Amino acid sequence: MTDDVKKEEKKSEVSKSVEKLVEEISKLTVLELSDLVNALQDKLGVTAAPMAAVAAPAAGAVAGADAGAAADTGEGGAQNLVMTASGDNKIAVIKALREVNQNWGLKEAKDMTEQLPAEIIKGGKPEDVKAAAEKLKAAGATVEMK
Numbered sequence: 001m002t003d004d005v006k007k008e009e010k011k012s013e014v015s016k017s018v019e020k021l022v023e024e025i026s027k028l029t030v031l032e033l034s035d036l037v038n039a040l041q042d043k044l045g046v047t048a049a050p051m052a053a054v055a056a057p058a059a060g061a062v063a064g065a066d067a068g069a070a071a072d073t074g075e076g077g078a079q080n081l082v083m084t085a086s087g088d089n090k091i092a093v094i095k096a097l098r099e100v101n102q103n104w105g106l107k108e109a110k111d112m113t114e115q116l117p118a119e120i121i122k123g124g125k126p127e128d129v130k131a132a133a134e135k136l137k138a139a140g141a142t143v144e145m146k
Contacts, residue, residue: 078123080146081132086113087140096139100132117144 014022028036041047086093090113097109100120104112112118120136120143121129133143 077126079121079126079129080119080123081121081129081136082117082119082144082146083112083136083141084117084144085142086116087142089140092139093136093141096135096141099135113141 025033025036083093083097090110093113094106094109097112097120098104098106112120121132124132129145133145136143
């Protein structure tokens, strides 16, 4: 199929009002597009930025063996999860990080494997922290629960 035929098929899939909007929006400058996005976010009460747990690097490092001991204490309050080493299989760790927080993109997850120690969860429920720690350990990362 030629590109023109594909474009015609796609055009027929949208309504006339959407087609008009696309035409008008395509005429806007980048600054005007930014204003449009902000106005829509305000009007609809949404944000374009993904809501993610704090992913800033944290200070301190403890061996992963201590993570199991921290989980066994049965602390009822909020807990933090810090990755102290990413291990040999960074790809598996990146996948595990994205499972823990689906709002993280590849770049954010990759950066966490390189900027250690990295705070993965801050103030999370103990059961959520423990589940995330198990996923990361299975991928080869060393983590610490606080």
